[in-house]
Amino acid sequence: MKRETMINALLALGLLAVPLWALIADEPFYITLATRVAIFALAGVGLNIAIGLGGLVSFGHAAFFGLGGYAMGVLASHAQSYTPMMEWPFLIEGSNSMPVIWITAVIASGLAALVIGALSLRTAGVYFIMITLAFGQMLYYFTISWPAYGGEDGLSIYIRNGFPGLNTLDPIQFFAITFVILGLALVFSTLLAKSPFGLALNAARQSSERVETIGITPYRLRLTAFVISGMITGLAGALFADLNRFVSPTMFSWQTSGEIMVFIILGGTARLFGPVAGAALFIALEQVLGGLSDYWHIYLGLLLLCVVLFARGGIIGTLAGEEARHD
Amino acid sequence: MSLLSLTNVSAFYGASQALFKVNLHIDQGAVVALMGRNGMGKSTTIKVLCRMLPLAGGDIQFDGHDLRRVPSYKAARLGLGLVPEGRRCFANLTVEENLIAASRQGHWDLNQVAELFPRLRERHNQSAASLSGGEQQMLAIGRALMTNPRLLILDEATEGLAPIVRQEIWAAIAKLKRETGLSILVVDKSLRELATVADEAVVLQRGETVWHGPINALTSDITNRYIGV
Numbered sequence: 001m002k003r004e005t006m007i008n009a010l011l012a013l014g015l016l017a018v019p020l021w022a023l024i025a026d027e028p029f030y031i032t033l034a035t036r037v038a039i040f041a042l043a044g045v046g047l048n049i050a051i052g053l054g055g056l057v058s059f060g061h062a063a064f065f066g067l068g069g070y071a072m073g074v075l076a077s078h079a080q081s082y083t084p085m086m087e088w089p090f091l092i093e094g095s096n097s098m099p100v101i102w103i104t105a106v107i108a109s110g111l112a113a114l115v116i117g118a119l120s121l122r123t124a125g126v127y128f129i130m131i132t133l134a135f136g137q138m139l140y141y142f143t144i145s146w147p148a149y150g151g152e153d154g155l156s157i158y159i160r161n162g163f164p165g166l167n168t169l170d171p172i173q174f175f176a177i178t179f180v181i182l183g184l185a186l187v188f189s190t191l192l193a194k195s196p197f198g199l200a201l202n203a204a205r206q207s208s209e210r211v212e213t214i215g216i217t218p219y220r221l222r223l224t225a226f227v228i229s230g231m232i233t234g235l236a237g238a239l240f241a242d243l244n245r246f247v248s249p250t251m252f253s254w255q256t257s258g259e260i261m262v263f264i265i266l267g268g269t270a271r272l273f274g275p276v277a278g279a280a281l282f283i284a285l286e287q288v289l290g291g292l293s294d295y296w297h298i299y300l301g302l303l304l305l306c307v308v309l310f311a312r313g314g315i316i317g318t319l320a321g322e323e324a325r326h327d
Numbered sequence: 328m329s330l331l332s333l334t335n336v337s338a339f340y341g342a343s344q345a346l347f348k349v350n351l352h353i354d355q356g357a358v359v360a361l362m363g364r365n366g367m368g369k370s371t372t373i374k375v376l377c378r379m380l381p382l383a384g385g386d387i388q389f390d391g392h393d394l395r396r397v398p399s400y401k402a403a404r405l406g407l408g409l410v411p412e413g414r415r416c417f418a419n420l421t422v423e424e425n426l427i428a429a430s431r432q433g434h435w436d437l438n439q440v441a442e443l444f445p446r447l448r449e450r451h452n453q454s455a456a457s458l459s460g461g462e463q464q465m466l467a468i469g470r471a472l473m474t475n476p477r478l479l480i481l482d483e484a485t486e487g488l489a490p491i492v493r494q495e496i497w498a499a500i501a502k503l504k505r506e507t508g509l510s511i512l513v514v515d516k517s518l519r520e521l522a523t524v525a526d527e528a529v530v531l532q533r534g535e536t537v538w539h540g541p542i543n544a545l546t547s548d549i550t551n552r553y554i555g556v
Contacts, residue, residue, distance in 0.1 A: 199428035203417040210415050213377060214429040214474050215403030 004320035008273040012183075015041075015276065019175045031171040032243070033287065037280045038178040039239045044263040044275025045185045046232030051261070052270030053193055054225040055205035056121070059257050060132030063116065063139050064109035064230040066252030068237025070143065071105035073155040073247035080157060098163040098177070101238050109234025110227050112139075117226035121219055133254055140252035154248025161242055168242075178239055182276070185232055190272055192228070201225050233260065262300075266307055268314030277315040328355040329388075330510050331376075331478060336385035337534075338375045345371045346534040349385070351512075353478065358504050358511040360521040360542060363531035364555050369514045370412055372531065373482050376512075377409050378402045390477055404431075408476025412483045412514075414467040418456035422447055425455050425466055426473050433475025434507070440469040443499055461492030468499065479503070481513045485520070493520070500524050518550060530554065 015034060022030035043065055050056040078085045078094025086092040095101060120131040144152050160168045168174050192198045204211045204218040211218055241247045250256065259282070267278030285303070289296035311318045333351040337344065346368050353359045361369050374380040376387060378399040387394040392405055403409070417425050426437055426447075441448035444465040450458060455466060464484060471479060481500070485493040497520045503509050504524055515521055521528070522542055530538040530545075530553045538549055 194424075196427050196430055199420060199424045203420060203425075203428045206417050206419055207415070209379065209399075210411070210417065211428075212398075212400040213379070213403055213409045213411060214470065215400050215431065216428075217398075217400045 028171045035175045038182045040279035041276040043233045043236035050229040058132045059129045060136035062256035063136040064233040065237035067109045068105035068234035069241035069247040069251040072238045072241040076157045096161045105238035106231045110231040113227040113230025117223045143249040157245045268316035271316040330355045334386040337383045348535045350536040356508045358525045360525035360528045361514045367531045368534040406477030408471035409480045410471045414463045416455040423451040429470045429473040435472040478510045
């Protein structure tokens with residue numbers, strides 16, 4: 001077995017083992033931590049399709065994370081207050097069913113990614129980074145100034161949304177949902193990378209002109225990848241909102257975009273399990289260093305600096321000891 | 328039946344004119360050699376044909392389509408299969424991935440390409456960057472074939488390769504012609520090998536077609552004057 005495959009398997013087992021141990025030891029807090037890791041990793045898996053596979057350094061993925069979150073917040077708040085979202089021209093009611101919320105989140109973030117991508121993909125490099133950032137910030141300020149859904153204070157949802165056949169309030173069951181979704185996203189991500197679409201996307205990252213000579217339009221490829229990427233991050237946003245039973249404009253802020261990117265860089269860009277390793281390390285550091293000092297981000301910054309300077313393959317790259325084929 | 332015709336094609340690099348009056352005609356199933364000294368416009372003609380350089384004047388008709396306003400990816404989809412100068416494989420993909428990325432429905436698939444170039448089958452899991460020059464050339468040809476082109480365009484396909492590898496490439500081109508009847512436009516410097524595979528030749532001089540006809544009708548007078556061999 002390849003070393004990287006082994007590391008990936010260990011990571012997956014580790015992420016499963018922590019909450020199982022916590023269940024036995026009756027430490028539900030750690031189950032919630034593992035759930036956060038799974039959700040952040042899912043957001044990272046989405047962004048990794050754009051950055052790792054497509055070479056599209058999006059600094060605005062908080063837009064999709066936030067839209068996913070607000071899809072949950074808006075639907076659930078209407079369900080909780082028994083008020084319809086819309087009565088005319090047709091009746092739309094709120095919902096507290098997770099599958100309905102997930103589908104809404106995926107569609108909303110997919111549409112947003114289509115619009116944001118269609119405009120920003122006409123540029124490249126630093127302009128692309130800035131335009132995606134600008135779209136994220138636009139949504140951030142929009143939610144702040146939208147009193148109907150809490151404005152700056154956000155929205156609290158009192159009951160966790162339901163999933164048929166499961167008690168989602170039970171931490172381990174909610175963890176199981178996020179873990180399965182993360183697993184599916186990782187499988188999808190692998191299949192995508194190996195499909196003709198993924199290979200062409202990877203080739204376009206190397207040279208746009210060359211892929212055109214084989215009859216492929218880089219713009220369309222990248223837009224499709226950007227939409228898929230946004231949808232996955234949007235789904236993560238919906239799960240994150242459900243975990244906290246709270247949404248606020250912070251989900252849209254550029255810090256959130258930065259954090260999702262940090263997961264990928266720490267774990268290893270373009271590595272399948274990079275976001276999982278990165279999110280796990282991030283949460284671990286937050287717990288350990290956060291206990292020592294409120295300013296734990298300084299240490300995170302130092303670590304990030306070291307990774308970028310000395311271990312560009314991130315955790316996975318360093319442990320697997322081989323260059324990423326898709327670097 | 329006519330597959331491709333370039334009529335009085337002209338083109339510019341910025342302000343300087345590179346092509347003045349290129350005329351080139353390829354019949355279905357024909358192998359045509361595009362010849363001329365360095366800097367006479369062979370590669371520029373190919374760039375214009377593949378829509379990588381804007382056309383300033385003249386006409387390009389390919390398989391019943393007007394190529395004048397077509398972007399390069401569409402030209403490729405209509406059936407222009409380019410093997411670019413300098414090979415230009417996707418270095419970050421493996422051999423097989425290079426081929427899959429380009430694949431489109433048709434006769435050519437991974438097996439067909441491996442049959443033409445058995446060495447690619449041996450190296451299918453290797454990164455394209457780790458291949459020798461000759462193997463990269465085979466991969467570049469294979470990649471163009473995977474798009475199932477109507478016309479294969481080989482730009483300096485044997486340049487910088489060892490003689491034995493060049494022979495392999497020429498043998499593959501001859502096999503393509505013999506067994507598939509694919510139309511081919513080939514740019515190369517070695518007249519001797521060209522004469523073995525090409526039916527016709529078009530000679531360029533300073534961005535203009537100065538001679539065209541059956542390749543075996545090329546006299547030493549013409550080759551001395553325009554090609555320098």
